[in-house]
Amino acid sequence: MPNGRYSLHDPHDGTPLGEERFQCAPGPAGWRYVAKRYRPDGTVQGTTDLTLDARHRPIRLELRSGGWQVRGGALDGVHWVRADAAGGAEATEGEDRAHAFTGDSPAFLVATARLLALEPGGSARIRLVSFTGDALAPRTLDQGWQLHSVQDHPTDSGPLPVEHYRVTDLDTGEVRDLHLTGDVLLGAPGIELEELDSPPNPRRGQPL
Known part of the structure; x- marks a missing residue:
C-alpha cells in the first residue's frame, strides 16, 4: 500500500x-486512493x-474543499451531489453521460489512464466531469489521451515500466505530458x- 507525497506548483510560473x-492500494472493489491536500x-x-471497481470505473467519490463536499459515482453515466460540507445545506444533484470524474488530485490522472487501458x-x-478549486463546481470536458510510449527504467528491484501519456484538452487544444x-x-x-x-501497485497484467 504505497504512501507518498506529491508537490504541487503552478505549471506556468512554478509558484508553490x-x-x-x-495512500493507494488494490481492494475488494478494485482500487482506492485517499489523500489530504495541504x-x-x-x-x-x-x-x-x-474508489474504482474492477473495471476502473469510479463507484465512489468524495471530495472536500473550501467548505464544500462532493459525493458521486458512476451508474449509466456519472451522478453526484454537491453540498455545504458543514451541514449539507444547499445540496444540488447532478448527472452527465460522462465516463468518469476528474479534478485537482493526481488520483484522477491514474484513474483515467487505467479506465482507458491503452496499448x-x-x-x-x-x-x-471535473471538480476543481475550493468551490468544487462541476464542469464537463472532453480529453484526448494517447499512450505515447512505455519504457523500462532500471531499479534495485528490477525494471520499472514507465508509461508516457499525452493528454489534450479538446476545447482549448492544450497538451500535457505525464508519466x-x-x-x-x-x-x-x-x-x-x-x-x-x-x-507502486502494478498495472493489471503488467508485473513490476
Whole structure:
C-alpha cells in the first residue's frame, strides 16, 4: 500500500501551491486512493477519497474543499451531489453521460489512464466531469489521451515500466505530458512525486 507525497506548483510560473499526501492500494472493489491536500503554510486545503471497481470505473467519490463536499459515482453515466460540507445545506444533484470524474488530485490522472487501458501508440477520447478549486463546481470536458510510449527504467528491484501519456484538452487544444507507473503518477505539469515509501501497485497484467 504505497504512501507518498506529491508537490504541487503552478505549471506556468512554478509558484508553490502546496502538497498532497496519499495512500493507494488494490481492494475488494478494485482500487482506492485517499489523500489530504495541504496549502504552502501547512493548513489542510481539502481531501480526496476515490474508489474504482474492477473495471476502473469510479463507484465512489468524495471530495472536500473550501467548505464544500462532493459525493458521486458512476451508474449509466456519472451522478453526484454537491453540498455545504458543514451541514449539507444547499445540496444540488447532478448527472452527465460522462465516463468518469476528474479534478485537482493526481488520483484522477491514474484513474483515467487505467479506465482507458491503452496499448502503446493507442489513443482514445473521453468525456469527464471535473471538480476543481475550493468551490468544487462541476464542469464537463472532453480529453484526448494517447499512450505515447512505455519504457523500462532500471531499479534495485528490477525494471520499472514507465508509461508516457499525452493528454489534450479538446476545447482549448492544450497538451500535457505525464508519466506514471503502476498506480502512481511520477510527474505531470504542476505535479511531482517527491516521496514514495513502497513500490507502486502494478498495472493489471503488467508485473513490476
